Amino acid sequence: RKEVEQDPGPFNVPEGATVAFNCTYSNSASQSFFWYRQDCRKEPKLLMSVYSSGNEDGRFTAQLNRASQYISLLIRDSKLSDSATYLCVVDVTNAGKSTFGDGTTLTVKP
């Protein structure tokens, strides 16, 4: 079983749609959680951190469920520019090993 698992998709949605991605992790000692975005053949870039209480940044909402060991990312009012691969990242403090999920690919169509 992978340490971090994501639905690979692809998710194909029309502009304006709401889409949600889930990510599960296996290490209960995980302390920090992030969502990164990666465009084709580019480096991953931080989208947002995920806090225990949940957090929102514009059209993006991230949530953490420690009991069930999953995090989620909700994108509202999808834009064409949201098309990318979204990577779930989990850190075990002091392990120096940010573990990345394999990513979920989103394509937003006109």
Added chain:
Amino acid sequence: EAGVTQSPTHLIKTRGQQATLRCSPISGHTSVYWYQQALGLGLQFLLWYDEGEERNRGNFPPRFSGRQFPNYSSELNVNALELEDSALYLCASSRGTPGNTIYFGEGSWLTVV
């Protein structure tokens, strides 16, 4: 402020040769991480350096090695190159220990022929 910089951008080597990739972290960052991303696949953790020492290592053979210099820059060496080593090698840096956000460089594309 300059981001994480990597060189070379592209590198072509033949099987059996050695490749050296270089990384300069963001100013003030002491931790450097290396990841491998084969085409179409996810990021695989290679190495973590902090304060000049190797702190953790991913599930890669010993021919993958590296070091961190006193100025916190780092290099990744891959010996006895194999075709399957062809990938994007990403370097990232952060302040101190993980839990802090890691920032990636644009990567080095290594092609082994």
